[in-house]
Amino acid sequence: xxxxxxxxxxxxxxxxxxxxxxxxxxxxxxxxxxxxxxxxxxxxxxxxxxxxxxxxxxxxxxxxxxxxxxxxxxxxxxxxxxxxxxxxxxxxxxxxxxxxxxxxxxxxxxxxxxxxxxxxxxxxxxxxxxxxxxxxxxxxxxxxxxxxxxxxxxxxxxxxxxxxxxxxxxxxxxxxxxxxxxxxxxxxxxxxxxxxxxxxxxxxxxxxxxxxxxxxxxxxxxxxxxxxxxxxxxxxxxxxxxxxxxxxxxxxxxxxxxxxxxxxxxxxxxxxxxxxxxxxxxxxxxxxxxxxxxxxxxxxxxxxxxxxxxxxxxxxxxxxxxxxxxxxxxxxxxxxxxxxxxxxxxxxxxxxxxxxxxxxxxxxxxxxxxxxxxxxxxxxxxxxxxxxxxxxxxxxxxxxxxxxxxxxxxxxxxxxxxxxxxxxxx
Numbered sequence: 001x002x003x004x005x006x007x008x009x010x011x012x013x014x015x016x017x018x019x020x021x022x023x024x025x026x027x028x029x030x031x032x033x034x035x036x037x038x039x040x041x042x043x044x045x046x047x048x049x050x051x052x053x054x055x056x057x058x059x060x061x062x063x064x065x066x067x068x069x070x071x072x073x074x075x076x077x078x079x080x081x082x083x084x085x086x087x088x089x090x091x092x093x094x095x096x097x098x099x100x101x102x103x104x105x106x107x108x109x110x111x112x113x114x115x116x117x118x119x120x121x122x123x124x125x126x127x128x129x130x131x132x133x134x135x136x137x138x139x140x141x142x143x144x145x146x147x148x149x150x151x152x153x154x155x156x157x158x159x160x161x162x163x164x165x166x167x168x169x170x171x172x173x174x175x176x177x178x179x180x181x182x183x184x185x186x187x188x189x190x191x192x193x194x195x196x197x198x199x200x201x202x203x204x205x206x207x208x209x210x211x212x213x214x215x216x217x218x219x220x221x222x223x224x225x226x227x228x229x230x231x232x233x234x235x236x237x238x239x240x241x242x243x244x245x246x247x248x249x250x251x252x253x254x255x256x257x258x259x260x261x262x263x264x265x266x267x268x269x270x271x272x273x274x275x276x277x278x279x280x281x282x283x284x285x286x287x288x289x290x291x292x293x294x295x296x297x298x299x300x301x302x303x304x305x306x307x308x309x310x311x312x313x314x315x316x317x318x319x320x321x322x323x324x325x326x327x328x329x330x331x332x333x334x335x336x337x338x339x340x341x342x343x344x345x346x347x348x349x350x351x352x353x354x355x356x357x358x359x360x361x362x363x364x365x366x367x368x369x370x371x372x373x374x375x376x377x378x379x380x381x382x383x384x385x386x387x388x389x390x391x392x393x394x395x396x397x398x399x400x401x402x403x404x405x406x407x408x409x410x411x412x413x414x415x416x417x418x419x420x421x422x423x424x425x426x
């Protein structure tokens with residue numbers, strides 16, 4: 001007869017249970033370590049992605065405004081540094097050595113600023129910002145020999161042409177209905193580079209809001225102003241609404257193929273008071289309180305444009321761009337006209353519907369052919385039959401609008417993010 005020692009068997013079972021519990025605890029510890037470090041890594045990956053997105057957009061805005069890739073790289077790196085310096089982001093520790101800023105004209109080949117040369121006639125410049133192998137703090141994952149790094153990249157540049165525009169300037173210009181976006185319905189001169197001072201020409205200067213109704217194709221009573229009625233008008237009407245709208249507070253939208261409605265009357269005082277805020281000229285009810293900022297550079301021609309006369313001064317948009325870039329980079333600068341951070345980029349650029357004025361006599365509704373960009377040349381006089389003058393620009397950036405389906409380098413656009421062709425994760 002075999003006699004079993006129940007005490008020994010019980011102790012063996014307890015030993016096996018202890019081993020199993022230890023293995024389970026080790027497994028749970030590993031899962032906890034993996035979960036904590038994974039969540040921490042995902043959180044910081046998101047933070048880093050937001051940082052490079054902002055940096056790419058900042059670089060794209062600067063290169064779009066100036067065409068200077070060196071300034072754009074500086075803006076991208078400064079934005080990245082500022083973003084990382086915010087509370088909660090300091091752990092990322094992004095260094096210049098971890099960051100690469102490159103440029104492309106076709107979203108296929110990106111090169112450093114020093115090696116970048118845009119193709120002839122190619123205005124689209126895309127900015128790519130990439131940060132590589134940023135080390136993060138590890139909690140428990142180091143026990144298992146797992147590295148914990150994050151990388152991110154982003155690409156930004158111009159969008160396709162805009163088919164719907166909001167926050168536009170409520171002025172309309174007559175265009176050629178037989179034209180197209182390529183020739184801007186008659187406003188774009190063949191072979192002209194608006195940024196090349198050698199191409200400056202008086203016939204690029206247009207009377208946007210006329211001072212005398214006898215000089216318009218829109219017919220009697222029209223001065224090129226659009227109807228300012230809109231939702232969200234803050235209870236304002238009449239002159240107050242005109243001032244706010246021309247200062248930049250117009251919330252109305254226009255869509256290619258739809259109609260816009262003109263506003264009868266000249267509204268000389270309110271038009272001048274609203275538009276002139278863009279040139280740091282605040283008069284009447286328009287106060288310099290930060291509601292509407294002026295442009296960063298407010299120089300005007302020494303010899304102003306006059307209705308019915310050829311423009312004779314030598315100040316054009318190309319000069320504005322060059323002089324503004326020089327001021328911003330610390331070069332030679334007209335300090336009396338450079339406002340720096342007290343101003344805002346792009347305030348002198350007016351986004352205006354181009355309409356079909358065929359058989360306009362007495363009409364108030366006009367079909368929208370497209371949109372044009374005009375550089376506000378000078379302040380508007382507040383007396384007499386004052387006109388608004390601007391130089392036509394082939395394209396410009398907007399803040400609020402919807403793009404069409406087909407890419408096009410003509411007309412209005414916005415700066416947006418693109419999928420990075422070199423990163424499946426960004």
